[in-house]
Amino acid sequence: MAHILIMHGVNLNMFGMRDPAHYGTETLEDINRRLAELAQELGVEVEFFQSNHEGAFVERIQQACTDHTDAIVINAGAWTHYSYAIMDALAILRIPVVEVHMSNVHAREPFRHHSVLAAVSRGSIAGFGVNSYLLGLRAAHALLSSSPTV
Numbered sequence: 001m002a003h004i005l006i007m008h009g010v011n012l013n014m015f016g017m018r019d020p021a022h023y024g025t026e027t028l029e030d031i032n033r034r035l036a037e038l039a040q041e042l043g044v045e046v047e048f049f050q051s052n053h054e055g056a057f058v059e060r061i062q063q064a065c066t067d068h069t070d071a072i073v074i075n076a077g078a079w080t081h082y083s084y085a086i087m088d089a090l091a092i093l094r095i096p097v098v099e100v101h102m103s104n105v106h107a108r109e110p111f112r113h114h115s116v117l118a119a120v121s122r123g124s125i126a127g128f129g130v131n132s133y134l135l136g137l138r139a140a141h142a143l144l145s146s147s148p149t150v
């Protein structure tokens with residue numbers, strides 16, 4: 001069974017309490033529950049990781065080089081826009097990476113328009129709230145399947 005790592009970056013543990021206009025009212029736990037349900041439907045295994053510490057986040061990505069992770073779905077939060085350390089760590093991997101964002105980052109402040117992770121991701125999904133994560137998981141699953149249709 002494919003093993004997909006779902007990574008939530010800085011401040012994303014605050015979903016549910018944070019700016020509901022952009023991030024809705026579901027908590028990270030709710031989002032993970034929805035992802036676990038979809039994973040069951042798709043027949044994949046999901047693992048969740050959240051950290052507010054960039055070093056811990058980088059170390060979890062490094063671990064994915066050798067721990068049989070098949071794909072990563074990542075919302076790096078604000079690190080998306082400036083963390084070359086996370087970009088470099090993802091660049092080491094030989095597995096597909098799907099970037100997701102709850103909000104439509106392109107319709108927000110200019111600093112959110114650029115993602116340093118986009119160049120090391122297979123694609124990105126932004127603006128659909130919790131569905132961005134669900135679509136991201138479907139995309140990762142499709143990339144791992146013989147017929148890559150989402």
Ligand code: DQA
Nearest residue numbers: 011075077078101102103112
């Ligand atoms: C975010 C968008 C980022 O710009 C922001 O810093 C976040 C959340 C999103 O999911 O929309 O923390 O990644």
